[in-house]
Amino acid sequence: MVDDHDANLLALEAILEPLGQRLVRASSGPEALRWLLREDFALILLDVQMPGMDGFETARLVRQRQRTRYTPIIFLTAHSRDESHLVHGYTMGAADYVVKPFNPDVLRWKVEAFVALYRQQQRLQAQEAALWERERHILERQSERRFRRLVDSMPQLVWALLVDGTVSYVNRGWLEYAGLTPEQARRSQENQRFMHPDDLPHVQEAWLKSLRTEQPLQAEYRLRRARDGEYRWFLGRTLPERDEEGQLVGWIATATDIHDARRAVEVLKAASEAKDMFLTMAAHELRTPLQAARSYAHLAKVKAGAGMDPGLDKALRGIHRTVNRMASLVENLLDVGRLQQGELHLAQGEMDVSLLLREVVEHFQPLLESHRIDMDAPESLVLRADRERLEQVFTNLVSNALRYSPGGGAVRLTAREESGLVHVEVADQGLGIPPSQLEHIFERFSRAHGISYGGLGLGLAISRGIVERHGGRIWAESSGHEGEGSTFHVVLPKG
Missing domain, CATH: 1.10.287.130 (Signal transduction histidine kinase, dimerisation/phosphotransfer (DHp) domain)
Known part of the structure; x- marks a missing residue:
């Protein structure tokens, strides 16, 4: 009830008191708006003629707020039922008009009708909320049943655990594998007795660590099958389950049979x-x-x-x-x-890489016909290494460069010092290496171009082993296009 005259508010209160409703009085538009910010109301009785913010302005502001946009407003006015006045009022959001002086019974009937409508809306909203809640529970039960059917059909063994590790659910796969009832499978000791005694200690230790750190767990272990007593290998994974705020609410554990693969x-x-x-x-x-x-x-x-x-x-x-x-x-x-077998021993000593490369080039000179070997290396590029073994590496690389350049062309050896390292490159203009083979050419018996060019596919594997035994790296770069060739890089520490 909004009116700037206390006498009018008292009169309204006396008229409406028999309805048994809670009545709230406001002596101005701003005061009414403050009440509407705090509470919801079934109806607003609003005097039109008020100083400062009149009833029309108050109604306009009420309608601007989403929360009160549809709250019914009855204007109380001393004006006649002038048509333009009524249109303006309805434009501002009025649900009805009552002209002073008014019949108390008529006002009471109007208010009672709006209150009844409000209560009906509340009941409908409550019923709708109840229906939604019921539907949500039904959907949750259906979702849970579908989830359980899905989990039961999985080939993996599955456990759902509470935050402290207590078993809350196991799937049918584990019940059948272990021959347990659902009640037995919820007891940790019953589950643990199926794990191989040799695997149990390290799995328990890892699980306790996961409980402390809330981090995932992955481990391999053996589980005894109930029907024949065979221990089979499984890959176990346990992942933390978190809510929307990131808080731990439980764990999901799975075990995948890897016995045959192992x-x-x-x-x-x-x-x-x-x-x-x-x-x-x-x-x-x-x-x-x-x-x-x-x-x-x-x-x-x-x-x-x-x-x-x-x-x-x-x-x-x-x-x-x-x-x-x-x-x-x-x-x-x-x-x-x-x-x-880790038995390749190195006889390390001071050696000059530039001198070694020149000797490798000289070794191939009598065999060159359509090829040319160019070399660019500074004098006295010294490092500590096994000279004989590095000769084997660079001989392999130059031999491959010549072999896989059937059309001839130049092979270039480049050596330089880089921040305490010696970097040697062997580049050719031959067939190149398919990009898909770059990661595999250093494996034993691997040949990027098959058996057409001879060899057992051991030279690069041996070269990588020798370089890595020296603490260095070896790799290849190639576009894979014929004529663009390949470049092999060897990087060795000087010390």
Whole structure:
């Protein structure tokens, strides 16, 4: 009730008191607006003629607020029912007009009707809220049932845990695997007795750490299957579950059967080790007869003397070349075995990289026909390393550069010092390396261009092992386009 005259407010209060409603009095528009900021009202009785902010201005401000935009307003006015006056009032948001002096019963009936309408709206809103709440519960139950059906159909074993680690739910996969009832599976001790005794301590320690730090857990462990007592390997993951504010509300744990995959890896590993052992043993067995063949070829050449038949000389040189190539392959196999077993030892000493590169270039000079080897290296580029092994690395790189440049062209060796490091580049203009192969060319038996260009695919693997044993790095860059070639980088510490 808004009126600037206390007598009018008292009269309104007396008329409306029989309705049993809470009546709030305001003596001005601003005071009415302050009440409307604090509470909701079923109806506003608003006097039009008030000093300062009149009823029309007060109604306009009431309608501007979202909260009171639809609150009914009855204007109380002493004016006649002038049509323009009424239109202005309705434009300002009036729901009705009462002209002074008014019939108390008529006013009471009007107010009672608006209050009844307000109460009906409240009941409808309450019913709507109740329906929404009921629908939400139904949807939540349906969602939970769908979630449980989904989790039960998963091949993984699943646990839901409370914040302290207490088991609140397990899926059907774990119940069937362990042969437990849902009640038994909620007891931690029942779950723990299925874990292999050798795995339980480290898993418990990791789990306690996760509880303290609220961080995820991942571990491999064995779980006993109830139907046959077999222990199978699982990959276990436990992830924290958080609410919208980031607070920990629980944990979700899963276990994925990796037993067959693990066994397959073990079989492959054993096969690989057996292969490596066979290659090493075969290389050792071949080493002696190859050395003997090399000696016999040399002895035959010496005995034949200067008057050797040209055909025989060519044959002996062919034998010598073939034996040397086979001996090199055997040494590569032995070096791979040494690297695999960590037995490749370095004899380190002071050496000049520039001098070493010149010797490597000189070694290939007699073999060059359509190729050219250029070198750019400063004098006295000294570092501490195994000279023989680095010679093996750079010989491999230059040999590959020549082999994979069938159209000829230049091979360029560049060496420089960079912040206490020695950086050597070997660049060619050959076939290049497909981008998909750049990460694999340093693996054993890997050949970017297949078997077309010979070799066992061991040279780069050995080179990487030697460089890394020196504390350095080796890598390749190539666009993969023929004619643009490849560049191999070797970076070694000077000390």
